[in-house]
Amino acid sequence: MIRxxxxxxxxxxxxxxxxxxxxxxxxxxxxxxSSIPLSELVTVDQARGWGDSAIWxxxxxxxxxxxxxxxxxxxxxxxxxxxxxxxxxxxxxPEKKVIVYCSAASCNAARDVAKRLRDEAQLKDVFILQxxxxxWVKKNR
Numbered sequence: 001m002i003r004x005x006x007x008x009x010x011x012x013x014x015x016x017x018x019x020x021x022x023x024x025x026x027x028x029x030x031x032x033x034s035s036i037p038l039s040e041l042v043t044v045d046q047a048r049g050w051g052d053s054a055i056w057x058x059x060x061x062x063x064x065x066x067x068x069x070x071x072x073x074x075x076x077x078x079x080x081x082x083x084x085x086x087x088x089x090x091x092x093x094p095e096k097k098v099i100v101y102c103s104a105a106s107c108n109a110a111r112d113v114a115k116r117l118r119d120e121a122q123l124k125d126v127f128i129l130q131x132x133x134x135x136w137v138k139k140n141r
Contacts, residue, residue: 036111042127044139047099055092057100057117059109060133070101070136078112085121092123101129101136 047054056073058065065075074091076084092098098117102109110128117123129136 036128040114040126040128041130042099043130044135047127047129050097050099053095053097055096055098057088057098057113058133059100059102059113060107064103064133070133073101076100076113077109078116081113081116089121094124096125098123098126099129100126101132104132104134105130107132 056070057076058069058073059077060069060075061077062075062080065073065077069075074084074088076088098114100110100114100117102113110132114126114128117126131138
């Protein structure tokens with residue numbers, strides 16, 4: 001009986017090792033640790049209120065963008081950053097507010113693309129759509 005309990009504990013410990021290793025390796029990518037400052041978030045209603053002074057960036061993978069996206073949005077994701085950024089930049093102007101979105105609130109792609117737009121492309125007024133595509137669809141039924 002004691003041997004079975006010991007073997008069970010060993011099996012559980014061995015099964016947990018890959019998860020623990022992944023958690024350590026990807027600790028910077030865990031969505032609940034990557035809170036977005038409120039000053040960088042925008043709601044669907046706020047973004048709609050900006051009208052033509054806003055430009056939309058879809059940070060989801062290309063196949064999701066191809067299926068559906070916010071009207072007028074540009075596809076710009078990390079996988080194809082070097083290819084898509086030069087296509088987006090001629091459409092941007094300093095008076096435009098950039099709104100980046102991905103699938104849902106738990107998705108980090110919008111945060112990552114927004115950070116790169118600020119840091120690498122030196123764009124100002126870059127916001128993240130609170131709730132992402134999921135929230136947009138909910139508000140536009």
